[in-house]
Amino acid sequence: MKQSGVAFGTSGARGLVDAMTDAVCFAYTVGYLRYLAEQGEFSPQKPVAVAGDLRPSTPRILKACVAAIESMQGVPVFCGYVPTPALCLYAFDRGIPSLMVTGSHIPADRNGIKFNRSQGEFLKPDEAGMRCQDVVLPDGWFDADGTLIHPTSLPDTVNVIPAYVARYRDFFGADALSGLTLGIYEHSAVGRDALVTIVEALGAKAVRLGRTEEFTPVDTEAVRSEDCVLARHWAQDGQLDAILTTDGDSDRPLLADGKGEWLRGDVLGIVAARYLAAKAITTPVSSNTALERSGLSPHIYRTRIGSPFVVAGMMAAVDAGQTPSVGYEANGGFLLASDVTLKGRTLRALPTRDSVLPMLCILVAAQQAHKSVQEIILDLPHRFTVSDRIVGLPTAVSQEKLCSFKSNIENSVEQMGLGALCGSVTQTDETDGLRMTFDQGDIVHIRPSGNAPELRVYVEADTQQRATTVLKFCLHALEGWRGDER
Secondary structure, eight states, X not given: OTTTXXXXXXXXXXXXXXXXXXXHHHHHHHHHHHHHHHTTSOOTTOXXXXXXXXXXXXXXXXXXXXXXXXXXXXXEEEOOSOOHHHHHHHXXXXXXXXXXXXXXXXXXXXXXXXXXXXXXXXXXXXHHHHHTOOOOOOTTSBOTTSOBOSOOOOOOBOOOHHHHHHHHHHHHOTTTTTTOEEEEEEETOTTHHHHHHHHHHTTOEEEEEEEOSSOOOOOSSSOOHHHHHHHHHHHTTSOOSEEEEEOTTSOSEEEEOTTSOBOOHHHHHHHHHXXXXXXXXXXXXXXXXXXXXXXXXXXXXXXXXXXXXXHHHHHHHHHTTOOSEEEEOTTOOEXXXXXXXXXXXXXXXXXXXXXXXXXXXXXXXXXXXXXXXXXXHHTSOOOEEEEEEEETOOHHHHHHHHHHHHHTHHHHHHHHTHHHHHOOEEEEEOSSSEEXXXXXXXXXXXXXXSSXXXXXXXXXXXXXXXXHHHHHHHHHHHGGGGGGGO
């Protein structure tokens, strides 16, 4: 791990494609299986499900993972190029390990491997246990550059999509979206075809938009300006009720209203939690505080950013008897820790990020209330969140600068010029990065990314315009953190 520079982020191992050699990916997978063997979840002849996204490097990495499974005498089950939650649904239902080769939203020059246990995501204690494993590469399987030379091929594909589609059709009903015309922004999302199938299975008319063969790094938290332009263009004739899309591995949603305005993932999370009548809601500290203002639940838990932390919080709520227990992230991924039953139909737990569920919840809620998506959002307390990132800033540099900033927050805020814009800091939260609440009602959250060399900046305010103004100011000021990195 140290030699390659391929390390654990908030959602599995991530790194540059050039660093993720076959040997590195093989070693990671063997370490993963050795750890699961200690936990009683893997043994020879045990099936291990694998799938991947549509990045150019994914097939190669999948072969390295399959070779590792076979070297451990496991049975690889290839689920194809499908959404991460579709893979997890298949594997969790069967109580078998699974891994997804994906870099999620990050550019194609990077990739990753997301590991799962037999009934849920890999959590932080699991990562620690995996790090302790001793792995020896078999002789003659790799050349000097770490390229796999041992004959390996991907098994025949097991089709997991029908069960994934049925999950939503059976819960919401085959006419839940009847009368709606929905744009599906396909780009290079691995779940683009599945998403079309799902909305059509619920009675909507799907209009395919923007399909690409080249990988497009759609980030559901920091929406690209070109995607904003596209959505408004597609919506301008008024024929679409909403536009749906996902990130690369299709576990994070992005939904635009009928005017082509993309909605925040944490806003989708609030609507989904309300629709599902959640008793406990777990979400990272970066999510919009309209959640608390909405009074949806007496049990709200704030965590660090990353699905492993959200999963841990959700499961603690289940153990406390607070069900239905759900979780969501600012990137839109929605997690279900316990079964939900509405109108005699049950949606089974799926404790991993799900892109489809929150988008369906808001669309069905709008249908049932005879309202538009825009009107459903207007029902929520008016707090607006925007976010963006400074790319190409090494994590170590960000962490060093942030540590210095926190050593004297009041002075740092004044030097940054933020005090003149937002007033005095009244509250700070260091759960994950630094989150500052100002006396004028603004919230600024600065956080080095755990997945890529990026500095994430989140701003919350009482109006969209105010949030955008503060975000632009912060991004300009924090560009100075690059220093000699320019």
